[in-house]
Amino acid sequence: MTFTFTFSLPEPPIPPDHLVDLLNSNALPSSIESRHTISYIDELESQISMLDKATEPIQLRRAELMQTIKTYKAILSPIRCIPFEILGEIFYLVVWETFHSYPRLPVTQHAPWLFTRVSRRWSAVALGTPKLWSMILVDEGYRGQLPLTELCLARSRNVPLNVKILYRRQHNAHVVEVLDVLLSLSDRWRTAELMVESLSATTCKLLQRLTRIHGLSNLKTLVIDLDTPDQDSGLDAAFWNIFAVAPQLTSLEACFWDDRSLRRAPFSFPWHQLTRVRTTAASNTQALSLLGKLPNIVECKIGFDKLKVLSAHSRVIHLPYLRTLVLQLQDDSGDGLVEYKKHTSLLDFLETPRLQSLTTHEIADEDDVTSLITRSDCAATLTSFRFHLSSIDQEKVLELVLETLPHLTLLRVEDFDGGLLPRTPMEEPAFVRVFVEEWVAGQAASPLRQSLHVRLVDGQLEDGKVRLSTFADDSLFITVSSTPHWPSVIADDFHYVDDRISSRYSSQSDDVE
Structure with missing residues (x-):
């Protein structure tokens, strides 16, 4: 269909001759000439308004056509070409991220429920992908979740379940109802997360209900974050014994604000099955005892409050499969160092x-690390090393990195008490200068060495008092920072970010860890 728009426009007004003459000069206009100029401009603006009004239907029609084009372009969208199964996998990644980021209630405002309201195809994909509905959140603050939970269980069919129980203050009947439904299907649990903010007589009832679990044949990951029950409640042994019959359990994350729970965990707990452990402990002695129970561990992160004198006759623990080790003193007040002696490091x-990745936080010095590497013969496998300590021995660090670890690609050295970097204004750090010189010399002798990214942090350094420098060449990237980082097993889950420098010559930025 063809649309025809017809309108007539008057001829543009002709300016008076005296205004044309005035325009071609730089003379000051008289009051009469000023009024004539304003009158002429008003007439021109009136015609512009007339044109705008005349073309308004055309602009509206153009906007409608553009919107129609945009609407029909959706037919050609590449997402329509994605097969059903791949779209389901994309949806699963979204649901997984949502589930682990503690979404705001109600859950129906988030994935996977949202996918059912976009289009018929997306709804069909969401409803036809059972694992999207396998992540069950039990939250005391959300009433009416029983029918939603039952609907999720029906849509998940028989796939393994990921169950997260958040319990904060009170014992609510609706939580009990949901929990009873899930307990009847405990043989389908793949991941169990229990987070209890504070323990009381009512919250202990929740834990007692958990002891009714009949089977955990599919459980692989256990996450526990809770206070410690009363020692006399008799609940500890019953609670831990639940998981003694979990034949596939390989991952444990146990964070206790009071570590007595882990100490009283029965020996029947399947420690030998675990390949991944993140937990808190009372001291380095307890951490050493725990490591002795983990012969098949691959990734281990332990934070403890006290450094005690370890017996020189303690047995050496062989961990043949360990790839990642994080050992951290959690007490940042300094009290944990009272009983510390240099020769009693847990690493000994x-x-x-x-071992491929090692992080030590106030629990060892340079000699302890070198001893571990030499004794274990892991110099060829270690690629990432984060060293948090007071009073860094710069010469030993240089020797360790440049001579002992040929395949290191990531190094972080953080000195909490200061001394790593100079205090002279605008002076280039001597440690950086020597590091660069020796690195360049080493590269000349062995040019096949991999690139190394280095982050140096001086906890007592003030921005602007020295030159915060950045060095980069083809194989070495060094950034000097004054931003210390106090990691915590409980607080930030050891979510370290690789200190990669995004560009060849980067500027000083805040630590992103």
Whole structure:
């Protein structure tokens, strides 16, 4: 269909001759000439308004056509070409991220429920992908979740379940109803997360209900974050014994504000099955005892409050499969160092022949690290090293990195008490200068060495008092920072971010860890 728009426009007004003459000069207009100029401009603006009004239907029609084009372009969208199964996998990644980021209630405002309201195809994909509905959140603050939970269980069919129980203050009947439904299907649990903010007589009833679990044949990951029940409640042993019959359990994350729960965990707990552990402990002695129960561990992160004198006759623990080790003193007040002696580092009693990533936080010095590497013969496998300590021995660090670890690609050295960097204004750090010189010399002798990213942090350094420098060449990237980081097993889950420098010559930025 063809649309015809017809309108007539008057001829543009002709300016008076005296205004044309005035325009071609730089003379000051008289009051009469000023009024004539304003009158002429008003007439021109009137015609512009007339044109705008005349073309308004055309602009409206153009906007309608553009919107129609945009609407029909959706037919050609590449997302329509994605097969049903791949779209389901994309949806699953979204649901997984949503589930682990503690979404705001109600849950129906988030994935996977949202996918059912976009289009018929998306709804069909969401309803036809059972694992999207396998992540069940039990939250005391959300009433009416029983029918939603039952609907999720029906849509998840028989796939393994990921169950997260958040319990904060009170014992609510609707939580009990949902929990009873899930307990009847405990043989389908793949991941169980229990987070209890504070323990009381009512919250203990929740834990007692959990002891009614009949089977955990599919459980692989256990996450526990809770206060410790009363020692006399008799609940500890019953609680831990639940998981003694979990034949597939390989991952444990146990964070206790009071560590007595882990100490009283029965020996029947399947420690030998675990390949991934993140937990808190009372001291380095308890951490060493725990490591002795983990012969098949691959990733281990332990935070403890006290450094005690370890017996020189403690047995050496062989961990043949360990790839990642994080050992951290959690007490940042300094009290944990009272009983610390240099020769009693926990590292002195470990053998880790396949270690790839090591993080130590106030629990060892340079000699302890070198001893571990030499004794375990893991110099060829270690690629990431984060070293948090007071009073850094710069020469030993240089020797360790440049001579002992040929395949290191990521190094972080953080000195909490200061001394790593100079205090002279605008002076280039001597440690950086020597590091660069020796690195360049080493590269000349062995040019096949991999690139190394280095982050140096001086906890007592003030911005602007020295030159915060950045060095970069083809194989070495060094950034000097004054932003300290106090990691915590409980607070930030050890979510370290690789200190990669995004560009060849980067500017100083805040630590992103």
